[in-house]
Amino acid sequence: MASFLNALPGAVTQGLIWGIMAIGLFITYKLLDLSDLTVDGSFCTGGAVCVMMMAAGFNVWIALLAAVAAGMLAGLVTGFFHTKCGIPAILAGILTQLGLWSVNLAIMDMKANQPLNVNKYNVVLSIRYLEEVQYGLRPIWEHPALTVVLFTAVIIAILYWFFGTELGASIRATGANSKMARAQGINTNFNKVLGLAISNGLVALSGALLSQYQGFAEINMGRGAIVIGLASIIIGEVTFGKLFRNFGLRLLAVSLGAVIYYIVIQLVISLLEINTNYLKLISALIVAVFLAVPFWRKRYLPKKKKEGQHA
Amino acid sequence: MLDIQNVFKTFNAGTVNEKVALKGLNLHLNEGDFVTVIGGNGAGKSTMLNCVAGVYPVEEGTISIGGVDVTGMPEHKRAQFIGRVFQDPMMGTAATMQIEENLALAARRGKSRFLRSGITKEEREVYREELKILGLGLEDRMTAKVGLLSGGQRQALTLLMATLQKPQLLLLDEHTAALDPKTAAKVLEVTQKIVEQDHLTTLMITHNMRDAIAYGNRLVMMYDGHVVVDVSGEEKKNLTVEQLLNLFSRASGSDEVNDKLLLA
Ligand SMILES: Nc1ncnc2c1ncn2[C@@H]1O[C@H](COP(=O)(O)OP(=O)(O)OP(=O)(O)O)[C@@H](O)[C@H]1O
Ligand SMILES: [Mg+2]
Numbered sequence: 001m002a003s004f005l006n007a008l009p010g011a012v013t014q015g016l017i018w019g020i021m022a023i024g025l026f027i028t029y030k031l032l033d034l035s036d037l038t039v040d041g042s043f044c045t046g047g048a049v050c051v052m053m054m055a056a057g058f059n060v061w062i063a064l065l066a067a068v069a070a071g072m073l074a075g076l077v078t079g080f081f082h083t084k085c086g087i088p089a090i091l092a093g094i095l096t097q098l099g100l101w102s103v104n105l106a107i108m109d110m111k112a113n114q115p116l117n118v119n120k121y122n123v124v125l126s127i128r129y130l131e132e133v134q135y136g137l138r139p140i141w142e143h144p145a146l147t148v149v150l151f152t153a154v155i156i157a158i159l160y161w162f163f164g165t166e167l168g169a170s171i172r173a174t175g176a177n178s179k180m181a182r183a184q185g186i187n188t189n190f191n192k193v194l195g196l197a198i199s200n201g202l203v204a205l206s207g208a209l210l211s212q213y214q215g216f217a218e219i220n221m222g223r224g225a226i227v228i229g230l231a232s233i234i235i236g237e238v239t240f241g242k243l244f245r246n247f248g249l250r251l252l253a254v255s256l257g258a259v260i261y262y263i264v265i266q267l268v269i270s271l272l273e274i275n276t277n278y279l280k281l282i283s284a285l286i287v288a289v290f291l292a293v294p295f296w297r298k299r300y301l302p303k304k305k306k307e308g309q310h311a
Numbered sequence: 312m313l314d315i316q317n318v319f320k321t322f323n324a325g326t327v328n329e330k331v332a333l334k335g336l337n338l339h340l341n342e343g344d345f346v347t348v349i350g351g352n353g354a355g356k357s358t359m360l361n362c363v364a365g366v367y368p369v370e371e372g373t374i375s376i377g378g379v380d381v382t383g384m385p386e387h388k389r390a391q392f393i394g395r396v397f398q399d400p401m402m403g404t405a406a407t408m409q410i411e412e413n414l415a416l417a418a419r420r421g422k423s424r425f426l427r428s429g430i431t432k433e434e435r436e437v438y439r440e441e442l443k444i445l446g447l448g449l450e451d452r453m454t455a456k457v458g459l460l461s462g463g464q465r466q467a468l469t470l471l472m473a474t475l476q477k478p479q480l481l482l483l484d485e486h487t488a489a490l491d492p493k494t495a496a497k498v499l500e501v502t503q504k505i506v507e508q509d510h511l512t513t514l515m516i517t518h519n520m521r522d523a524i525a526y527g528n529r530l531v532m533m534y535d536g537h538v539v540v541d542v543s544g545e546e547k548k549n550l551t552v553e554q555l556l557n558l559f560s561r562a563s564g565s566d567e568v569n570d571k572l573l574l575a
Contacts, residue, residue: 030570164424166419169429171418176405183364183403184389184472187422 004270008263009130009145013105017209018228019255020155021292022236024202025229030181031163031176032195034082037093039203039229043222048107051116056189060122064208070206072197073099079193096252104219106241112219116211123212140165146212152255153207160248171195203229224280229285232258243300255302261286312512313340313363315478318325318361320355323521332358334536336372340480340512347514347523349555350533356516357398360482363514365389377479381509385509391421394473394511396427396466396486403469406458410468413437413457416474431562441471445501463494467501468485474505487522499526532559 021043028036046067053063053116066253074096091157108114118126125144128210132138157197162168173298174191204226211217244253268274268282313426320333332355350356362369363376373382373573376392393506397403404413415430415438435453442450445467457465466486473481481500487495503526506513517523523530530547532540532555539562541548 033453151386164429165426166424166428166429168417169412170424172408173405174383176407177402179397180403180405181416182386183390183393184416185422185423187385187387 001270004267005102007266007270009134009143010127011262012128013125013127013145013148013213014210014256015146016152017116017206017213018225018245019232019258020148020152020207020260021156021203021204021225022229022232022254022258023159023251024199024206025226026233027159027195027202028197029233030175031172032192032211034089034192034196035093036075036078036196036199037090037226038074038078038096038196038200039093039225040205041097041104042071042200043099043207043210043225044104044217044219045070045074045107045222046207047217047221048104048114048207050208051114051211051217052109054121054123055114056117058293059213060124060130064124064205067204067208068201072144072201073202075198076193079196081188082196082244083192085192096111101219108217108219109273110304113216114218115216118215125209125213126215127213128215134153144212148209151205155205156201156248156251156255159251163247167194190306224283227283227287228258229233231261231283234287234290234294235260238290286298312342312344312377313338313514314319314362314373314374314375315339315359317456318359318362318374319370320358321370324370332536333362333369334408335397337536338531339536340514342512343510343530344508344529345511345513346355346529346531347527348514348531348533349518349523354535355531355536357471358536360514360516363392364395364478364482369479369511376509378482380486392479394420394476394478395482395483396473396484398471398488399464399530400465400469400489402463405459407456409454410442410457410460411435411438411453413468414441414472414475417475420476420478444504446473461494463490465495466490466498470498470502470505474509474511477509477511480510481511481513483513485516485518488518502526520555524550524552524555530555534559534562 013048021039025036025039028034049066049070050063054060058066067110078092079097081087081095082089087207105112116123118128125147127144129138129142129144133140135141163172170181170186171194172230173184173186174188174195178188207222210221234257235253236253239254240253240261244250245307263280264286269276269279273281313382314400316334316337318330318333318336322328322330322332337499358367361367363374363383364545365384369382372520373380375381379392381389381392394467395403411430415434418434438453439450442453447464447467449464449468457468460468470486477536487498501520506512515527524547528547529541529543530550531538540558
């Protein structure tokens, strides 16, 4: 238990970082009703661009911005495959993801791993800060978890505003009923591409933050991102769905979902002292359970009749 | 207003399922025409509307609206001229969005959408007044998700959305067919009211011949991908269902088609 408590701040921070990528996925998966597999690649793209830019001497904020832009470009490519080449969204994402593997390696100078020395560069967060805060070497507000909370809050605020605008509403309409959207003069293809770009921009930002946090970018860092993202969305919905109806709160639920996911994983690791090679298996099982819960609920629990709703 | 000239549309061309749905279709609508369209199943009525709206490209012929050639224009661009209501009540609205959000989307038909607010306070007031006209009490449920509404309520809302931004052309594809008779009558009544009030040029497909005779100033009958009967004015007003059936068999040159056109 002690080892779990020790690991808790790290787990929460990781969860928050991945929560940003999950919010990106929420845009395509929930709002646009698209399954976008680009994310496994664009997550790493974000990390790679960030690390390489910083190593080249760019300011950390410029590096983060460049990472977001690179991610958006990846989304754009998937959108192009999907809308202009008529490739189904899932396949379009897989193609981009595959291609990105080479692109990511190229960005990282053909190395599978590129370190980022925390002492040499001015990062916004690092796993090292966790202990430094704990031992009083750093002020509490430099705790990595707080930094990511701030990022998340700003992102949710911007998205809340954006999806209330004419453009944002037309993206939502595209996902809700594309036939109706076109009948109302909405360019659904454009909106899908835009949504994919925004989504992957956030995914890349998340990757960039993780690379700073762990102090390196690595070619496999995005593997399984889609599963973690879906897990966060679903865990968030199962846990907070009844309470959180407002759009901003729904985004918050996604972020919290990611945190819960990482806490559960950490709990399993600490308590069962499991070989971390089993992590992927455990992740898959956790996601399967959370996916099954709403289904089982509907199936085996008798439904209460809704009142006051006329047909 | 609407000019359809010699339009051909084939589905699944070059396969065993090849189907020529429109065979040299010609139809001209004057400004303010309210045209009812009848015809048997598969006559090409929906295909005609879909081709006008830009859902499908056509192989041959031209379509123009208000003098603008729209033949090659994508669907979302054509929407600036056209209001549409579909047969399926689920089709015309976004179920997961609020009533007022749906209206706000419709109010921006044909306009560019940027980072302005998706719905303003003043708009809400306008929508409240417009919803009152429907007489369904929707003005008190403006933030309810459309998915909670009944089929009839959704059709009425779709109709309002189609006409909120006055369209040059209103396309109704059996928009009351999925409703119970009472609701259907109500939606038709609202349709009549809006069309008259805004002098909308309208194409209304129906399988109900009595409605086809009762509504509009002109009646068109389709058979096998083109128009076979076209009556208007006094002649249309005085039509009976029986005469209509006779007209149809003469135009299509056979009796068996009578069955195809039986009252819905
Ligand atoms: N998307 C499509 N793909 C293939 N064939 C189609 C398609 N849409 C229509 N058709 C075919 O084109 C022909 C005309 O269909 P259409 O839907 O226009 O008929 P309709 O007059 O509207 O009939 P109904 O009264 O049954 O609605 C039919 O033979 C139909 O099977
Ligand atoms: Mg039809």
